[in-house]
Amino acid sequence: MVRVPGLQDRLAEKKPMIDTPSQQDSDLEALVKALRRFTAERGWQRFHSPKNLAMALGGEAGELLEQLQWLSESESADPDPDRREAIQHEIADVFIYTIMLSDRLGIDLIRAAFEKIALNERKYPAATSGGGPDEHRPRGSAANE
Numbered sequence: 001m002v003r004v005p006g007l008q009d010r011l012a013e014k015k016p017m018i019d020t021p022s023q024q025d026s027d028l029e030a031l032v033k034a035l036r037r038f039t040a041e042r043g044w045q046r047f048h049s050p051k052n053l054a055m056a057l058g059g060e061a062g063e064l065l066e067q068l069q070w071l072s073e074s075e076s077a078d079p080d081p082d083r084r085e086a087i088q089h090e091i092a093d094v095f096i097y098t099i100m101l102s103d104r105l106g107i108d109l110i111r112a113a114f115e116k117i118a119l120n121e122r123k124y125p126a127a128t129s130g131g132g133p134d135e136h137r138p139r140g141s142a143a144n145e
């Protein structure tokens with residue numbers, strides 16, 4: 001387990017790792033409320049177990065991949081307008097299910113993301129993660145498999 005200095009204290013005090021602008025918090029809260037309303041209006045709460053939400057999230061991630069598969073590197077960096085809109089919609093689906101799953105499990109998504117960044121900063125120090133042959137690479141890169 002990676003130990004981040006100060007992390008346990010911040011968790012105990014329920015303080016975020018990094019102070020976030022209040023606008024981000026209010027935007028996320030507005031999304032949570034909109035998704036709760038959307039779900040309640042359709043009576044879909046009974047389908048939204050964490051397992052089902054995680055499976056839906058994985059499915060949407062697959063739909064995002066589908067939009068990018070077979071494109072060249074340059075095509076994926078500058079998709080045509082129709083493709084870009086489709087990618088945008090799939091990213092939104094992934095984000096929505098991420099929010100819904102976090103909400104269902106009572107996870108503070110913003111706080112969790114900042115904590116994960118802090119953990120990754122510890123795991124991959126900038127001084128040794130710049131791309132040299134013996135330096136750290138993100139998980140999943142060829143050098144780390």
Ligand SMILES: [Mg+2]
Nearest residue numbers: 060063090093
């Ligand atoms: Mg979709």
